[in-house]
Amino acid sequence: MATIELRDVTKDFGGVQVIHGANLSVQDNEFVVFVGPSGCGKSTLLRLLSGLEELSSGEIYIDGERIDHLPPARRGLAMVFQSYALYPHMNVLQNMSYALKVAKKSKQEIEEKVHAAAEILQLTELLDRKPKALSGGQRQRVAIGRAIVRDPSVFLFDEPLSNLDAKLRVQMRLELTNLHKQLQSTMIYVTHDQVEAMTMADKIVVMRAGNIEQVGPPLELFNKPANKFVAGFIGSPAMNFFHGQVVGVNNATYEVKLENGAQFTFTAQNSNLAEGDEVDLGVRPEDLQPGTGGHGTMAGTATAVERLGAQTYVYLRSPIEESMIIHHAGDLDVQSGEQIDVSFDLKSCHLFGPDEQRIEFEG
Amino acid sequence: MANVIKKPGDLGSWLMHIFLGANAVIMLYPILMMALSSFKTNKEIFTSPFSLPRSFSLDNFAVIWSQTNVPRYFINSTIVTGLSVLVLLVVGTMAAYALSRYKFKGNIMISLFFLSGLMLPLRLAIIPLFIQLKALGLVDNLLGLICIYTAMSLPATVFIMTGFLRSLPSELEDSARMDGASEFRIMVEIMVPLITPAMVIAGIYNAVPIWNDFFFPLIFIQSPEWKTLAQGLTAFFGEYSVNYGVLYAGLTLAALPIMLVFIVQSRRFIAGMTAGAIK
Numbered sequence: 001m002a003t004i005e006l007r008d009v010t011k012d013f014g015g016v017q018v019i020h021g022a023n024l025s026v027q028d029n030e031f032v033v034f035v036g037p038s039g040c041g042k043s044t045l046l047r048l049l050s051g052l053e054e055l056s057s058g059e060i061y062i063d064g065e066r067i068d069h070l071p072p073a074r075r076g077l078a079m080v081f082q083s084y085a086l087y088p089h090m091n092v093l094q095n096m097s098y099a100l101k102v103a104k105k106s107k108q109e110i111e112e113k114v115h116a117a118a119e120i121l122q123l124t125e126l127l128d129r130k131p132k133a134l135s136g137g138q139r140q141r142v143a144i145g146r147a148i149v150r151d152p153s154v155f156l157f158d159e160p161l162s163n164l165d166a167k168l169r170v171q172m173r174l175e176l177t178n179l180h181k182q183l184q185s186t187m188i189y190v191t192h193d194q195v196e197a198m199t200m201a202d203k204i205v206v207m208r209a210g211n212i213e214q215v216g217p218p219l220e221l222f223n224k225p226a227n228k229f230v231a232g233f234i235g236s237p238a239m240n241f242f243h244g245q246v247v248g249v250n251n252a253t254y255e256v257k258l259e260n261g262a263q264f265t266f267t268a269q270n271s272n273l274a275e276g277d278e279v280d281l282g283v284r285p286e287d288l289q290p291g292t293g294g295h296g297t298m299a300g301t302a303t304a305v306e307r308l309g310a311q312t313y314v315y316l317r318s319p320i321e322e323s324m325i326i327h328h329a330g331d332l333d334v335q336s337g338e339q340i341d342v343s344f345d346l347k348s349c350h351l352f353g354p355d356e357q358r359i360e361f362e363g
Numbered sequence: 364m365a366n367v368i369k370k371p372g373d374l375g376s377w378l379m380h381i382f383l384g385a386n387a388v389i390m391l392y393p394i395l396m397m398a399l400s401s402f403k404t405n406k407e408i409f410t411s412p413f414s415l416p417r418s419f420s421l422d423n424f425a426v427i428w429s430q431t432n433v434p435r436y437f438i439n440s441t442i443v444t445g446l447s448v449l450v451l452l453v454v455g456t457m458a459a460y461a462l463s464r465y466k467f468k469g470n471i472m473i474s475l476f477f478l479s480g481l482m483l484p485l486r487l488a489i490i491p492l493f494i495q496l497k498a499l500g501l502v503d504n505l506l507g508l509i510c511i512y513t514a515m516s517l518p519a520t521v522f523i524m525t526g527f528l529r530s531l532p533s534e535l536e537d538s539a540r541m542d543g544a545s546e547f548r549i550m551v552e553i554m555v556p557l558i559t560p561a562m563v564i565a566g567i568y569n570a571v572p573i574w575n576d577f578f579f580p581l582i583f584i585q586s587p588e589w590k591t592l593a594q595g596l597t598a599f600f601g602e603y604s605v606n607y608g609v610l611y612a613g614l615t616l617a618a619l620p621i622m623l624v625f626i627v628q629s630r631r632f633i634a635g636m637t638a639g640a641i642k
Contacts, residue, residue: 073540083532
């Protein structure tokens with residue numbers, strides 16, 4: 001149980017800055033997920049927090065106490081690694097009790113804690129096995145057990161599920177969520193999988209190229225992405241973007257013409273858009289409707305159709321070579337190569353200005 | 364192998380087995396001859412050199428035990444080889460650990476310095492080495508030999524161990540750091556247990572030439588009581604050249620320890636040689 005505060009945290013490796021002044025606060029008992037594409041710095045940020053890497057500048061506080069000068073073991077954190085990093089020559093019991101042994105805890109205390117953790121994770125029968133005799137899911141649980149016995153104030157997870165097969169991943173996702181409820185402690189979880197982020201997080205931190213792009217609850221990020229990057233990253237399949245230009249300004253009313261010919265107007269109170277500015281309209285695949293109507297209609301040729309029964313995905317290419325995806329609930333009878341019209345309703349669209357930041361507007 | 368030997372009974376498999384069998388006989392025959400001859404009398408060796416001994420008499424070994432210096436040489440060789448390998452493994456592992464697991468200024472320079480030791484034969488430097496050891500008072504002293512052997516074998520040991528240590532995942536270290544272990548403790552309790560096959564390889568690889576070495580004892584040891592086996596046995600050649608039975612008994616004793624070590628550790632040795640080949 002702990003709050004975490006990052007202030008202006010930066011990190012450079014050999015003169016190259018990889019984290020550019022991260023600010024973040026995490027509430028007690030919160031499940032926070034760092035998400036972003038490979039190389040965005042999310043794992044580095046986690047390692048800075050854990051103490052495995054030193055800060056270049058900035059401060060880190062846990063429960064109001066500055067901890068960035070402390071060695072990893074004294075920060076009250078426990079970490080679960082992507083490869084689990086179990087000690088291969090020790091059995092499960094020794095793996096789980098190693099930290100307590102190093103901390104010179106009494107034999108009785110070690111035994112109690114290890115058995116309690118083994119109970120929670122259903123590892124009791126595996127305590128005398130070596131890691132190589134365990135399955136992927138069991139190894140994962142031992143790695144978590146090793147963290148639990150230390151009774152940490154914060155759990156750190158570095159892509160813990162990425163080595164598991166798809167089915168086991170779904171199962172472990174649920175187990176981790178339950179574990180979070182059961183242990184009532186702060187957890188920070190790094191992943192590049194946005195489904196994991198959406199399903200597990202109380203709060204998502206989206207990162208790109210060493211910057212924190214947006215912080216918020218999953219649905220807030222989904223419904224109100226702060227910029228084009230977040231909009232494109234959160235949601236699957238990804239949001240469709242249509243490039244266009246402001247062609248008319250009248251007080252707070254703007255007229256936009258998209259490159260594919262669609263034209264619409266909107267009002268925005270706090271916008272400083274000018275005529276000629278480049279904008280992007282973002283429409284989620286589920287908000288693109290087949291047929292004409294709405295606030296704008298576009299044409300496209302279906303390049304591929306995936307009909308799954310309960311839903312249909314249509315991949316389209318517009319006359320100006322824009323690609324777009326429609327997600328239609330239920331079956332949609334479209335053949336590959338067929339030309340169809342799609343339309344959008346501005347109420348469910350997102351608009352991004354020349355700086356790629358979100359523009360609040362009314363349709 | 365699986366590709367070469369398809370199924371038992373086909374021609375390729377037979378040829379392979381015949382070839383390997385012949386190779387094994389060629390390798391083992393001299394050793395067997397030596398061991399068998401050590402039980403024969405001198406007369407028997409000359410009249411029926413290839414037959415089995417008529418009786419397994421231990422007379423030759425008794426002569427070695429009671430009338431020669433071989434037991435003493437044996438102890439000297441054991442001390443020199445044992446201590447050299449021990450110091451070598453401790454120092455070599457620590458050096459390799461630092462070079463492979465930590466980034467620091469001069470890391471590459473030190474690695475290259477060790478590597479250069481692999482390329483320079485120490486025997487070329489025998490005269491300065493002798494002068495140096497004389498100044499240190501280590502001539503005619505087992506400690507002098509131990510120093511030379513340790514230094515001589517360090518490059519190969521560091522080379523072998525560095526390769527193994529580099530292959531260990533750094534997440535193990537990170538994990539132990541999170542668990543609160545000190546750097547020394549991480550090395551001793553987490554990393555070193557994982558490279559015991561490498562240590563066995565380095566140990567055997569270095570122990571054999573040290574045990575068999577003739578050159579350095581010849582130069583540095585004069586007193587009979589400090590002679591090592593290889594060197595001692597040659598003196599014994601002259602003295603007992605008439606009695607081949609005793610000579611073979613001495614040679615058998617000399618070969619025995621290394622063979623035992625290898626037999627006991629062969630599983631680990633082979634495991635270490637092929638480690639990393641198949642994941």
